[in-house]
Amino acid sequence: MNLLFQQVLNGLTLGSIYGLVALGLTLVYGILHIPNFAHGALYMVGAFASYYFMTDMGLHYWLAMLLSGVVVAALAVLSERLVFHPLRNAPPIHDKIAAIGILLFLEAVIQMLWGSDFRRMASPYNGILNFDGLIIPEQRLLIIVGAFTLMLALHLFLRRTMLGSTIIAMAQSREGAFLVGIDANRVAMLTFAISGMLAAFAATLYAPINLVYPAMGHLVIMKAFVIIVLGGMGSIPGAILGGMILGFAESFGGFYLSSDYKDIIAFSLLVVILSFRPTGLFAKGAH
């Protein structure tokens, strides 16, 4: 019972993190139709920024997370302004290559500043809660609660505020959004900012139970891509659901099958899905 519960908890934790990263990716894809390969690098920068604010400046965990969110959001907006905006009319292959360029650059900069060592990020929540034999590490609980709070906040922002609705409108129809006077540049910047912030929050939440290192974004970004293909490119509920599916698949697959090959599960899932549904599981129409 307890073992099973641990796997469920593990799946929820992984799923929350994957969901947050995939959300940012899917938002950007929905608006600009760019598969942002640099998103994993933003996630990694987010972890390092928090690490810096906590260890070098001695800030509190939450404050570090907030600042890291601001830094990464600014970075994401900058990448939109300097790179993706000038390429908006270029063939789609150019966006992808440019995104790879950003990814390589950010990784190299972080590696130069911090080296490629693995680092441990301390979190103030190291305790373990014990509910009648069910053991829950505080940080995992924090991840799950934090992720769901963020998802709810994003949902409210997108549905209940004017600013948020412009993103939805733009995702639904570019021309329609222009017709009602929505400024495409503002929406693009806003979307990149949200996506970067989500990546930084996800990284800061997850880093204490994982490690911080320059290559930490590689697997996460690829899994996030698997998730948004699974959930339909541009779909927000799809990203959350897909994140959960992948989180549980990995947690249970790693436990019952083989922990060596658990990272391959995500990609095998993708291969199987795309073999049968070339446009993803829940995709509407052709891409």
Place this chain on the structure above:
Amino acid sequence: MHRLASLLSGRGSRLFLLACALVFPLLAKSEYQVYVMASAFIWAIAVYGLNIITGYCGQLNLAHGGFFAIGAYALAILTADHGWNFWPAFVAAALVAAAVGALVGLVSLRLKEHFFAIFTLCVGFIIYLLIDKWEELTHGAVGIRGIAAPDGLGLVDFSQTVPFYYLALAFLVLAIWFAGRLAASLLGRTFMAIRNGDALAQSLGIDLMRNKLLAFVLSTTYAGVAGALYASMIRFVGPEEANPNHTFDMITYLLVGGFGTLFGPLAGTVGIVWITQSLQFLEDYRMIIFGPLIVVLVIFMPRGVVGTFLGWKLRKDTEAARAKGPRAGAKVAPAKEANTNA
């Protein structure tokens, strides 16, 4: 200036390039330089493969480095673990890369644009993970030592740097020759039609899947050949050969040289390999320069060095022809356009 341009793109310049490559070992200051050049040639062969699927056919394949590693590992496993002779193992390595390419292509090429890029990115990572974890076959992180050098059949010793250099050069010339024939053939034109638009190509009666698959298998075969040569030069392979960063390196080479051009892969690879060599102190940080370089190139010079040069030359040719008479101008332009639009 204009005369120089026609000199550079004509048949004579190709022979000149070849002659330079042939005398390079005599002029090189050290054996190390010859070694670097040989490795640049090997990478260039792989980049020619990438150029077929990405440059001519327009499908961004992010697993190319994986196929390079498959070629390298196939040769390593066959010669070091199973005691095969070099040449049969070499052919087998190319065939393995082609066969895996065909399998991957069958699934991945049903996907369009972003999906194809994402899928191949994942395939590249699966190859990396498999090589790293499948210890029975690949010896995992330890890697494989004792790989055979190319068999000189008692005539030449290819474990020496200079003979190996000529071997790599021979394969490179073969690779360029084949790529050139391909680009000029109906098949090459078919690939370019697919690049210009799936729907358009289909309306011309082109079988998309068959042609894309052919381009993909050709490109993975190139990667396999290059990987096998690389393994026989270094005489050691490890999981790092499959690192997705190699794919990104190759994309950089191709982008700098020029997508879909015949001499872009060569110019980009040799140029960047030497720049990297002269920036040795950067080593791991070279991406601080190359990352922004990729972005700047894609925004301001998406056709690369060779593509931009050809475009410039085409304009000059047209102007020169127009100056002579309007009819001649009309003749020159369409004939060359197909080769240069990247």
